[in-house]
Amino acid sequence: MTTIRYANDKFELEPNESVLECLTNRGVPVPFSCRSGVCQTCMMRATGGKPPETSQQGLKDSLKLQNYFLACVCYPDTDLEVALPDDDDIQAVIPATVLSLKLLNADIMHVELECHAPIDYRAGQFINLFQNQALGRSYSLASVPHEDDHLHLHVRRLPQGRVSGWIHGELRPGQTVEIRGPGGDCFYIPGNSEQGLILIGTGSGLAPLYGIIRDALSQGHSGPIHLFHGSRDLNGLYLSGELQDLVKKYSNFNYVPCLSGDGVCHGFASGRADEVAFKQISDLKNWRIFLCGHPEMVKTAKRKAFLAGASMKDIYADAFNVSQSS
Amino acid sequence: MSEQSLYEQLGGEAAVNAAVDIFYRKVLSDDRISAFFEDVDMEKQAAKQKAFLTMAFGGPHNYTGLDMRRGHAHLVARGLNDSHVDAVIEDLGATLRELGVNEELIAQVAAIAESTRNDVLDR
Numbered sequence: 001m002t003t004i005r006y007a008n009d010k011f012e013l014e015p016n017e018s019v020l021e022c023l024t025n026r027g028v029p030v031p032f033s034c035r036s037g038v039c040q041t042c043m044m045r046a047t048g049g050k051p052p053e054t055s056q057q058g059l060k061d062s063l064k065l066q067n068y069f070l071a072c073v074c075y076p077d078t079d080l081e082v083a084l085p086d087d088d089d090i091q092a093v094i095p096a097t098v099l100s101l102k103l104l105n106a107d108i109m110h111v112e113l114e115c116h117a118p119i120d121y122r123a124g125q126f127i128n129l130f131q132n133q134a135l136g137r138s139y140s141l142a143s144v145p146h147e148d149d150h151l152h153l154h155v156r157r158l159p160q161g162r163v164s165g166w167i168h169g170e171l172r173p174g175q176t177v178e179i180r181g182p183g184g185d186c187f188y189i190p191g192n193s194e195q196g197l198i199l200i201g202t203g204s205g206l207a208p209l210y211g212i213i214r215d216a217l218s219q220g221h222s223g224p225i226h227l228f229h230g231s232r233d234l235n236g237l238y239l240s241g242e243l244q245d246l247v248k249k250y251s252n253f254n255y256v257p258c259l260s261g262d263g264v265c266h267g268f269a270s271g272r273a274d275e276v277a278f279k280q281i282s283d284l285k286n287w288r289i290f291l292c293g294h295p296e297m298v299k300t301a302k303r304k305a306f307l308a309g310a311s312m313k314d315i316y317a318d319a320f321n322v323s324q325s326s
Numbered sequence: 327m328s329e330q331s332l333y334e335q336l337g338g339e340a341a342v343n344a345a346v347d348i349f350y351r352k353v354l355s356d357d358r359i360s361a362f363f364e365d366v367d368m369e370k371q372a373a374k375q376k377a378f379l380t381m382a383f384g385g386p387h388n389y390t391g392l393d394m395r396r397g398h399a400h401l402v403a404r405g406l407n408d409s410h411v412d413a414v415i416e417d418l419g420a421t422l423r424e425l426g427v428n429e430e431l432i433a434q435v436a437a438i439a440e441s442t443r444n445d446v447l448d449r
Binding site: 038058302312 | 350376387388393
């Protein structure tokens with residue numbers, strides 16, 4: 001008999017019963033629609049055990065790798081522990097020591113963390129960092145698991161930002177904080193190494209992109225990799241030296257800093273990062289696109305990239321939504 | 327005489343996969359209906375388009391009339407009407423034409439889509 005664990009409950013799977021039927025028949029409110037494994041409304045995640053491959057058909061590769069599956073076509077023959085994608089508490093809290101804090105520009109702090117327990121993540125994913133039990137925020141990882149010993153975050157100080165203000169103003173090296181994660185499906189997947197990559201980021205949206213780029217390069221990605229990093233003015237850009245070094249080291253990597261404010265500077269593209277990118281590369285068929293940062297930019301660029309020929313499955317996005325309570 | 331089902335004649339799941347991006351692009355670029363897609367999660371929407379195409383291609387699905395009514399009720403409240411259904415069926419036909427499907431099969435697909443009209447418009 002196969003057992004499905006959900007939250008604190010354990011259910012026995014009846015013969016020929018899908019995980020969706022098993023859960024909804026017993027009162028778990030799993031949303032669903034087509035019941036044919038197509039519409040993805042009933043997507044869940046296995047937090048223990050491996051979902052059958054047939055229940056992952058049509059899902060984005062980055063979701064498959066994280067054991068997401070479609071409950072309506074999931075007929076497992078081994079036990080599964082499952083959660084809804086929005087369930088927050090599916091990961092354990094891990095303590096981490098702050099090793100260093102360093103300003104990257106006037107508003108963005110580089111935070112280096114050493115986890116007290118190993119954390120299995122992919123460059124470009126995010127973690128939640130907690131100021132206290134009730135107050136946490138998501139920050140993207142700029143580090144690469146096999147390249148960097150510790151976790152790296154780029155924390156932008158938001159006006160009235162409670163957690164970012166605390167990180168900038170009060171946090172000190174040596175202190176221990178609590179984190180949870182990783183999460184997110186915006187990361188590099190090895191394979192198809194000749195495919196062109198376009199990465200567009202605004203502000204600290206560079207953090208995940210910097211990780212993704214170094215991950216792709218170190219895994220031997222041979223196709224062209226174009227990074228467009230945008231800010232209003234020069235002060236908002238950062239890591240330019242490191243990125244220029246990567247340009248020198250890898251002939252397939254190209255870095256385009258973009259300034260959307262008034263005044264054109266030599267060596268910088270003028271305009272918003274997404275506009276500059278889509279002007280330089282207008283046919284996006286067969287390109288893989290990564291979009292991180294300002295939610296409006298991510299939303300607009302996603303639509304533009306799709307209409308310009310990029311396939312939906314090749315668009316990876318992480319919108320940095322600002323918490324309502326700041 | 328072919329004994330293949332419509333879904334098989336069209337090429338099954340591979341045909342749906344080939345059609346979904348083209349169809350979704352047409353819908354998003356169609357001024358008559360694009361407003362209904364303004365604030366939706368594109369990823370989720372693409373999956374829904376795929377489910378719709380699977381159904382319209384005569385493929386396996388479990389949609390009921392009630393599902394159609396529930397799924398579109400919020401759009402009917404925003405003014406969804408016959409002209410919008412017409413636009414979707416037109417875009418569907420144009421997608422299939424672009425993929426080189428013959429007119430006879432396109433008519434069959436359009437007929438299946440047409441059969442959902444009253445449920446979609448909740449009448």
